Amino acid sequence: MKIEPFLTEQFFTDYEFSAPYLLASSDCETMSIEALLDLSGSSLAALGQVTLGYTESQGNPQLRSQISQMYDAVSAEDVVVLTSPVEGIYLAMQSLLEPDDEVIALRPAYDALSNVARHLCRDVRDWNLVPTGNGWELDLDQLAAQIGPQTRMVVVNFPHNPTGFVPHPDQWKRLVELVRKHDTWLFCDEIYRGLEFDTPILSAADAYDKSIVLGGLSKTYGLPGLRAGWLVIRDAQLRDELINWKHYTTICPAAPTEFLAGQALQVRQQLADRSKAIIQKNLERFEDFLGQFPDLFVWRPPTAGSVAFVELNLPKLGFDSATDYCHHLARQHGIVLLPGKCLGFEDRFVRFGLGRQSFATSLQAYSKVVSQQVSARG
Template sequence: MKIARFETEHFFAQYEFNTPYQLCNSDCETMSIETLLELADVSVTDFTQQTLGYTESQGNPDLRQSIANTYQTCPPENVIVLATPVEGIYLTARALLNPGDEVIVLSPAYDALINMFEHVVGNENVKKWNFHSSDDGWELKIEELTQLLSPKTKMIVVNFPHNPTGYIPSPQIQQEIVAIAEQNNVWLFSDEMYFGLTHEGTTQIPSMADLSPKAIVLSGLSKTYGLPGLRTGWLVVPDDQLIDEYINWKFYTSICSPGPSEFLATAALKIWNELRQRSLTQISSNLQIADEFFRRWPNHFTWNRPLAGSTALVRFHVNSVSQITARLAAEAGVLIQSGKTLGSDDQHMRIGFGRAAFSTALGKFDDWLTDNPKIVENQKQ
């Protein structure tokens, strides 16, 4: 059976490795294996002496313990290590749902968080809980979530901090979401790939895994920890029978995770808080640079400063961000991404703040805008 086109990944496949100045990445600045081992105080020889056999399907026990340690209440038995973070979305849709079940998803969202569920339960059974843009930034309305529930609802899918808007709920709204899931006996699938990236002035919220037995949490090392090339992700699943169901599906996708990645992931988790702080420092500095940029271009953009995460969704006052994207990449080597790829519209762009080269890339974009003063002419301001 066909599945919807994964627009975001097709977009990056087209541009990521041939466009020098990137402004729309969702990951944070990465590092070499050498630097990671050094920071984690792990010897290179220990790494190179690892053997290359199959690994345990649920994940290496030391790695599962290291992951469990990052939560308040999660035993290592509840952790499933994934061969890639995105695999966790596929496995969840497969292990928990049947055609005809209803699922509530956020919109816009990272494509897989909508498309995979539509694929399994049917497009008409996926209900969208939409973000609204307000003067205070992006918002979700709890009453709209309540209205989307039906006796057929099996799962609510959330992602906080949110890609692309940079939204994070207050602790009170988070509690309300948990209460709705529990009272209606539906699973709360919580994508926490950007966990801990909370900006100054925003209240940190706990992992859903520490709040509710109805929560299934996806996280990993790609974003907050700046290690997307390890392809290490994990699920926290609070139910033995479900874990068995998940592992059964995992036998069809990856069987087990790559041993070298498991070793390096265990090293990374020794210093998880340091890696997170490093990403936060980079984002904070890039956000200040972005503040200045958007102050310079008030007729071009409506700047919704993110509360958390590594991305923001910004209104760009042009007819088509996709058309500008193609021109900008060809003429200046600068990459921006239309919100359309993420289920928003072609008048928004996603911007990413995690990379060290952000300032240089934004400078190139600024130069291009200066050279092309007419791009917002006759547009709605």
């Protein structure tokens, strides 16, 4: 069966490993295996002792116990270790959804969150984050109007890619009340959790027993090459059904990844603090830049995460769409911004990534291009 093109990954495939100025990456600064092991007090020799036999399908019990400590109401039994975070979206939706089910999915969204649901179900409804004068708003009345006993799953992602939105605790409470009232599953992608600028967000795993929570080490902890991810599923029957699906995809996690993920979790606060410090510094630089071109960009600052979603004044930039603009920047100037269309949103937004050390250099290159364009257009 066909599935929609994965536009975000296709766009990155074209440019990520050739363009010099990556300004759209959602992961935070990474590190070498050696640096990680130094930080956690382990060693390359210890990694060398890891054997390469099959591992437990649900994940190493000690690793699951470490993961469960990131939540209040979760035990090691509730955790399923994955072979990559993105695998969790596929497995959860395959395990739960039938063609006649209705799904409500927050938009914009990382492609897999809506496309896998669309692949499986006929009726997937968009629930739009609303751009306001100075930020993004969750329209809970829109959700209340759409949700009903026919809704099998609501799909959200907090902290949100690409807007950096997190719900206020009162909004979070109302959302949980709505899904509880209709006995709906809540899929919450929390891969950017730990990057809140102020109060940490309550995990859906602690707020609602019919939640499925996706976590991983790719973004907040800067370790996407590890492919370490997990699901928290408190419902035992669903967990078993999902593990059965997992036997058809990856069977069990990679042994070296489980070892390194365990090391990373021992120092997770240090890793998250490092990412947050980079993001804050880059945000200051970015706001300085945006302040120089107030008529070209509409700025809605993120309140969490490592990305921001910026609206372009396309006529002033001389382009018809953000997609055309992004391809032009990548091909002519080696600068990578992600078009909002890849994330299912209007084609006048672009995503910036704030978690990399190289942000300053890449922004400088972009600033030069924008300045030249502005002076050329008079």
